[in-house]
Amino acid sequence: MKNFGRILVAALALTISTSATLAADWTPPGPIKLLIAFRAGGGADTQARLVAEALEAKMGWKFIPEQVTGKGGLNMAVALKGAANDGTVIGMTVTETFGYNMAAAPKAGMKPSDFTGLTTTAGFQMGIVAPTSKGWTSFDDMIAAGTGGQQIRFGVMSPKLADLAYLLGKAQGVTLNIVSVKGGKAVMDGVNAGDLDVGFMAGIQAKGVAAGDLVNLASALSEPLIQTPDAPTLADLGVAFNADGQFVFMGPAGMPQEARSALTQAIAGAVTDDATKAGGFIKKAFGGAVVIKGTELDAMLQSNYDAAGALLKAASE
Amino acid sequence: MATLDYVWLGVLAVFQGPELFSILGLPIPVTLLMILCGFLLGIVVGATPGLAGPVAMAISLPILISVFGYTPDALLPVMGCLIGIMKGATIGGAVPAILFNTPGTPDAFMTTLDGYPMAQQGNAKKALRVAHFASVSGDTFSDIVLVICAPFLALLVEGYLDLPEKTALLILSLSFIAAAVGGSPAKGLISTGLGLLVAFIGTGADFYPRLSMGTEALSQGIALGPAILGVLIIGAVFHELAGQWRHKEVVSCAQPQNEIGSDRLSLGDIRKLLPYIGRSAIVGTVVGALPGIGSTLAATIGYTMGRRRHHKIGKPGDPAFGEGAMEGIAATEAANSSVSGANLIPVLSLGIPGNTAAVFLILAADSIGGFNPGPSVFKFTTDTVNPELVIAFGLFTAMFVANFLNWTIGGIFMRSMGIMARVPRQLLLPVVLILTLTAIYVQETRLEVIWFTLAFGLLGYGMRLLSISPLPFVIAFILGGKLESTARQAFDATGSDPFFLFNNPIAAVFMLLSIAIIFLASHRKPEQK
Numbered sequence: 001m002k003n004f005g006r007i008l009v010a011a012l013a014l015t016i017s018t019s020a021t022l023a024a025d026w027t028p029p030g031p032i033k034l035l036i037a038f039r040a041g042g043g044a045d046t047q048a049r050l051v052a053e054a055l056e057a058k059m060g061w062k063f064i065p066e067q068v069t070g071k072g073g074l075n076m077a078v079a080l081k082g083a084a085n086d087g088t089v090i091g092m093t094v095t096e097t098f099g100y101n102m103a104a105a106p107k108a109g110m111k112p113s114d115f116t117g118l119t120t121t122a123g124f125q126m127g128i129v130a131p132t133s134k135g136w137t138s139f140d141d142m143i144a145a146g147t148g149g150q151q152i153r154f155g156v157m158s159p160k161l162a163d164l165a166y167l168l169g170k171a172q173g174v175t176l177n178i179v180s181v182k183g184g185k186a187v188m189d190g191v192n193a194g195d196l197d198v199g200f201m202a203g204i205q206a207k208g209v210a211a212g213d214l215v216n217l218a219s220a221l222s223e224p225l226i227q228t229p230d231a232p233t234l235a236d237l238g239v240a241f242n243a244d245g246q247f248v249f250m251g252p253a254g255m256p257q258e259a260r261s262a263l264t265q266a267i268a269g270a271v272t273d274d275a276t277k278a279g280g281f282i283k284k285a286f287g288g289a290v291v292i293k294g295t296e297l298d299a300m301l302q303s304n305y306d307a308a309g310a311l312l313k314a315a316s317e
Numbered sequence: 318m319a320t321l322d323y324v325w326l327g328v329l330a331v332f333q334g335p336e337l338f339s340i341l342g343l344p345i346p347v348t349l350l351m352i353l354c355g356f357l358l359g360i361v362v363g364a365t366p367g368l369a370g371p372v373a374m375a376i377s378l379p380i381l382i383s384v385f386g387y388t389p390d391a392l393l394p395v396m397g398c399l400i401g402i403m404k405g406a407t408i409g410g411a412v413p414a415i416l417f418n419t420p421g422t423p424d425a426f427m428t429t430l431d432g433y434p435m436a437q438q439g440n441a442k443k444a445l446r447v448a449h450f451a452s453v454s455g456d457t458f459s460d461i462v463l464v465i466c467a468p469f470l471a472l473l474v475e476g477y478l479d480l481p482e483k484t485a486l487l488i489l490s491l492s493f494i495a496a497a498v499g500g501s502p503a504k505g506l507i508s509t510g511l512g513l514l515v516a517f518i519g520t521g522a523d524f525y526p527r528l529s530m531g532t533e534a535l536s537q538g539i540a541l542g543p544a545i546l547g548v549l550i551i552g553a554v555f556h557e558l559a560g561q562w563r564h565k566e567v568v569s570c571a572q573p574q575n576e577i578g579s580d581r582l583s584l585g586d587i588r589k590l591l592p593y594i595g596r597s598a599i600v601g602t603v604v605g606a607l608p609g610i611g612s613t614l615a616a617t618i619g620y621t622m623g624r625r626r627h628h629k630i631g632k633p634g635d636p637a638f639g640e641g642a643m644e645g646i647a648a649t650e651a652a653n654s655s656v657s658g659a660n661l662i663p664v665l666s667l668g669i670p671g672n673t674a675a676v677f678l679i680l681a682a683d684s685i686g687g688f689n690p691g692p693s694v695f696k697f698t699t700d701t702v703n704p705e706l707v708i709a710f711g712l713f714t715a716m717f718v719a720n721f722l723n724w725t726i727g728g729i730f731m732r733s734m735g736i737m738a739r740v741p742r743q744l745l746l747p748v749v750l751i752l753t754l755t756a757i758y759v760q761e762t763r764l765e766v767i768w769f770t771l772a773f774g775l776l777g778y779g780m781r782l783l784s785i786s787p788l789p790f791v792i793a794f795i796l797g798g799k800l801e802s803t804a805r806q807a808f809d810a811t812g813s814d815p816f817f818l819f820n821n822p823i824a825a826v827f828m829l830l831s832i833a834i835i836f837l838a839s840h841r842k843p844e845q846k
Contacts, residue, residue, distance in 0.1 A: 040387040040686040049387070064762075068537065071524055075537050105524035153810045159524070179809040180522055182802065189693050195480055195810070211700045 026262040030088050031062040037076035037093035040067050042183065043204075043285050044247060047121065048092040050278035051249075054270035061266075072158055073097030074108055077250075081114050085252040087259030090118065095245045099304030100160040104312055112305050116255040117297035118264045120246035121271045122286035124202035125227065126220040128168075131191050132213055134198075139217040139232055142198060146174030153177045155187040155199025160308075163315035164220065164234065164243060165200070171238030188214075200243065203286055226287060241311045246290050248297070264293050320697055327710020330393055331718065348393045351381075352715050355398035356722050357730060359405020363412070364734035366419045367557065367742045368749070370406030374399050374677040375550045376752045379542060379760035382684055389687035392708050396681050397715040403674045404456060404719045407654045408731055411448035413738040415646070416441055424612040424653040427620045431638060431645030438641050442580035442732060447643040448650045449728040450582060451590065453720065455598040455651035459658030460716045462602050463665075467709075471666035471695035480807035481817040485827035487800045488818075490669045491793055492831035494609035496838035498786045503839065508780065508789035515539050515790075516797025522805060534765055541680055542760065543769040544794060546753055548787045549673060551770060552777015554750050559778070561743060590647040593623045597651035604652075605659030608671030609788070612653040619652025620645060658716065664690050665709060669796065676791050684760075 034052050038044035045067070052063035068076040073093035083089035098112045128139070136142045146152045146169075154169075154176040156162045162178050169176035179196055181187055184204045190196035191214070200220055208214035209227055216228035218236075220243040225231055234242050249267050251260065271289040273279040282289050292300060336344035358377070362368040381398055385391035414425040415432030428448060435444035478486065491513075495505035519526040519538030526536035582590075597619035604615040623645060624638040631637070638645045661678070663669040668691030670676045682688045687704070694705045757770050777787050811817045819825045 040684065042686060045387070045686070070519065070537055071526065074524060075526070078533060078536070101524060107525060151812060159522075175812070177810050177812050179806045181806060190806075192696070193475055193693060195806070207701055213700070 026087070026258040028061055028087050028259075031064050032087065033083070033089045034063050034065045035068045035076050035079055035083075035089065035091035036065055037069060037073040037091065037097065038067075039069055039183070042185070044092075044094075047247065047278065047281060047285070050276075050281050051092075051121070051267055051270050054273075054276040054278045055266050058270065058276075059266050071105075072101040074101055074105060074110070077102070077110055077115070078108065080250065080252055081110060083252050085116070085254045085256075087251065087255060087263055090249055090251045090263060092247065092249050095120065095248050095301060095304060096158060096160055098248075098250070098301045099245075100163075100308040100311065101158075103305055103308035104159060112298070112301040114253050115301075116251040116253055116260055117293070117301055118249040118251060118260065119268045119271075119293035120248045120290055120297065121267065122282045122288070123246045123290040124221075124243075125206065125225055125287055126200055126202045126243045126245075127205060127209075127216040127225050127228070127231070128198060128218040128220055129188075129191065129201045129205045129209070129214050130198040130217055131194075132215055136198075136217065137215065139237065142217055143172050143174055146172075146176070151177055152198060153179050153196045155179050155181055155190050155196040157181055157183050157187055157200065157202075160311070161200045161220075161243060163311055164239060164241060166315055167239045167241065167311075168234065168237060206287075241307075241314070246292065247286075248301075268293060319699075323697065323703075323706050324710050326702070326707045327712075328714045330707055330711040331397070331714040334393060335390060348397045348711075348715065349718065351394040351398040352401040352718050353722060355401025355403075356405040356719050356727070357401075359402035359407075360409040360727065360730050360734060361405075361737060362402070363406035363409020364731070364737040365409075365740055365745070366413045366417075366738055367740075367745050369410070370403050371673040371677065372550055372553075372749055373402045373406065374674065375546050376749070376756045377402065378677055378681055378684075379546075379756040382681070383759045385685075387685055389685070389704065389708075391685050392682070392688050393711045393715065395685060396678060396712055397718075399674075399677055399681055400712065400715050401719050401722075403657055404716075404723060405727075407456065407657055408449055408452045408650075408723065408727055409734060410653075411452065411646075411650055412445065412731060412734045415444045415448060416735045417738045419738060424616045426613075427616045427649040427653075428646055430620070430649075431636075431640070431642050434636075434639070434641030435643065435646070440580070440641070443582070444643065444646055445732050446580060446582050446728065447586075447590065447646045449731055450587070451594050451597070451647035451650040452654040453723045453727065454594050455601055455653075455655035456658060456723065457720045458598040459602045459605060459655035460713075460720060461658075462606075463658045463661050463716075464713050466606070467662050467666045468695045470662060471692040474667060475692040475695070478823065479821075480803060480810050481821060481824045482827065484800070484804045484807045485818055485824040485831075486667070487669070487796055487803060489827045489831045489834075490608050490663070490667075491789075491796060491800070492834050493607070494671070494789050494792050496834045497607070497609040498611070498788050501784075501839075502835050504783070504785045505789050506835070508785050508787065509793040511776075512790040512793025512795075513797045513800070515544060516794045517801070520798055520801070539769065539794075540761070540766070541683055541795065543757060543766050544773045545676060545680060545791050546757060547770040547773025548777035548780070548790055549676075550753050551750065551774025552781060552787060554746050554753075555774055555778035556781040557742070558746050561746075586643070590644060593626065593644045593648045594651040596622055596626070597648045598655040601652040601655030602659040605656035605671075606662045608660075608663045608669050609792070611672055612656040615656045616649045616653040619648045623648025665694065665712075666692060668692075668799065670792055673788065673791075676788075676795065679795055 036045055036048045049065055055061055068079050076091050076093055080091040102110050130136050154165045156165050165178045184202045187199035188204050191199050205214050216225055216231045218231050219225040219233045222242045222244050268291045270276050270278045271282050274283055331348045334346045334348045337347040337350055362373040381395045385394055410425040411428050413419040414428040415436050418429050418433040420426040420429050432444045491509055495509040496502045518528045519536050521527050529535035600619050601615040604610050627638055627644050636642045660672050660675050663671050664675045670679050682690055688708045694709050696703050780787050807817050818828050
């Protein structure tokens with residue numbers, strides 16, 4: 001009965017939305033392989049699997065999740081690029097893969113137009129975070145410590161963030177020892193263990209900041225952080241670039257329009273609905289869904305890719 | 318959250334975890350059931366010559382992962398089952414050694430020395446009881462030491478070691494394993510070097526997959542599962558098959574004698590055995606805590622010490638060591654069983670596996686995610702719950718549950734396993750081969766994975782032909798990524814100081830020790846000959 005109710009609701013929702021007429025007709029010709037660019041068990045992987053689970057329940061499609069990790073999502077992108085474009089293979093990574101990472105690896109020979117954008121699901125609350133035990137209450141305190149001769153270990157989890165940290169140090173006139181680690185959790189572990197003094201964290205810091213163990217010194221986004229609105233943004237600190245980014249579902253280039261719309265609508269529907277496990281998780285872990293889809297997504301990915309060159313150039317000077 | 322709260326949460330995670338079904342309204346938690354299944358399976362494979370704990374762990378792991386999935390909820394049932402297998406196999410190994418003079422595993426060889434004479438004298442059941450009692454006592458002692466030591470060691474490492482020291486510690490453990498495993502440090506180093514080489518394929522900080530020769534298959538790096546199972550299990554199967562094909566000998570099993578006299582262990586017997594068990598348990602625990610030194614050495618030391626003591630204080634008329642002395646069985650079994658718990662000390666506190674069983678536990682944690690064995694596990698956070706610490710205490714609980722099963726039903730089940738020694742090897746090996754490949758394919762449904770596994774199987778076979786131990790290879794392969802990232806981080810954190818490994822005293826001492834161990838080990842060899 002419960003299933004029947006769900007099917008009824010799904011059917012109703014689909015028939016009501018007029019733009020979905022084509023999409024509603026589409027069913028995948030087989031099980032959908034979901035390539036996940038993150039390690040099994042982490043927050044991003046959980047999100048991807050929950051979305052697949054929600055779609056299996058709601059749409060009756062079958063998903064086969066598969067981990068294709070490494071190289072900032074480029075390994076996943078390589079696998080996705082050569083895959084069937086009939087909607088039976090899609091991938092999940094972050095927008096940074098199609099922007100900075102593709103631009104920084106021209107030999108890989110990939111660009112955003114080699115893919116079909118489906119939808120973003122959630123953004124990051126990327127902050128520059130230090131432990132309270134350091135005694136820094138503001139970004140200026142950290143810079144004062146740095147100019148006073150203290151060595152500052154700055155944890156980053158991607159090459160793009162390493163470039164941002166470098167430019168930040170340059171703009172502020174301090175040399176930061178930039179330490180690359182794998183994933184935001186590793187930055188937080190390093191900061192908590194005292195191996196790192198400060199680092200980028202993409203939302204994972206929320207609990208620690210609320211408890212008073214960690215402090216958001218600055219926002220790495222173009223906008224202030226929700227949790228610490230008074231912290232300066234990178235632009236305020238003299239860096240012309242930012243770490244804005246989202247989790248994104250993509251397909252190979254040339255995906256038929258009805259497949260694209262159906263997949264996009266289904267995923268966006270699952271993540272924006274707090275009642276589904278996926279929606280609930282996204283709200284809890286990433287502060288709520290961020291859905292950018294269709295041509296808007298295409299344009300955003302292309303402009304990220306084009307802008308990456310400027311960041312690479314600035315960081316190599 | 319106080320420390321005791323964490324211990325309690327760990328216990329609850331096992332006993333109140335997801336329930337599988339309920340009997341008469343009493344919920345049966347899935348973790349408990351998996352420990353029981355693992356334990357019984359462990360005894361069966363331990364009692365089967367030609368199989369051992371690692372084989373069963375290797376085959377079960379991919380199947381368990383595909384059943385329980387990649388959620389943190391899967392960690393305790395999967396790892397609990399592996400721990401059960403590990404413990405079951407330890408006591409099961411004594412069965413064929415005592416009944417049929419066939420040591421199933423190398424560490425059971427010493428058990429045959431007194432076990433088989435006892436069986437021939439008509440005391441097979443008593444010998445099995447002695448083996449069980451000694452084994453369980455040693456194992457329990459070792460687990461208690463693990464629970465006490467691992468958190469302290471982890472806190473010590475986290476509190477005093479910075480990134481350069483941690484890098485040096487990893488190098489020291491690899492060098493220790495290369496020197497200690499397999500007898501020849503040069504071969505150990507070759508094995509370690511190969512392991513590191515494979516770990517470096519397709520990984521690294523750059524966007525370009527290194528060492529992949531432009532192929533897509535290699536650009537994602539080598540997955541842990543196929544490489545480890547290939548080298549350890551498939552390699553061993555190939556080697557055994559080749560050996561059998563060459564010799565074509567018919568293995569005949571000795572027949573056990575009829576039972577004479579009481580097979581019970583009297584209080585007097587236990588009082589006589591306890592000093593031997595105690596000493597061997599301490600020896601086994603110390604040996605087990607050092608990565609890379611296996612239970613075989615512990616058994617040898619325990620047996621030799623026991624023989625010396627028996628020689629000194631033994632009464633005339635008592636059977637001597639080698640002629641069916643139950644003290645001999647006790648000394649051996651207590652020593653080799655107490656290795657297993659202590660072996661997890663470096664795993665849980667430092668993330669460094671020291672033996673094959675530990676390798677599979679790390680592989681399970683790595684495949685499932687959400688639990689990264691190492692010093693960061695033992696962070697006793699007070700305001701928020703550290704889920705990894707709960708898992709760690711859940712694992713400790715699982716070990717004690719397995720010990721409880723061992724004390725209660727282990728002996729009975731073990732004594733009924735004599736039949737397993739009659740399973741012909743020529744049937745066993747192909748079954749293991751097919752099961753391993755199937756299990757790997759079940760976890761990762763790509764045909765390339767099978768080719769990878771077979772290729773690593775050939776590598777493992779080649780290494781065995783040249784008497785190179787595959788264990789340093791596997792451990793280096795697991796630690797390779799960690800070594801590289803820690804070294805890179807240490808280099809970055811010290812402001813790109815090229816001498817970061819030698820600039821501070823602790824790191825410098827670790828580095829000197831790493832070199833000294835290899836040097837000493839290679840100079841000790843000729844004296845032994």
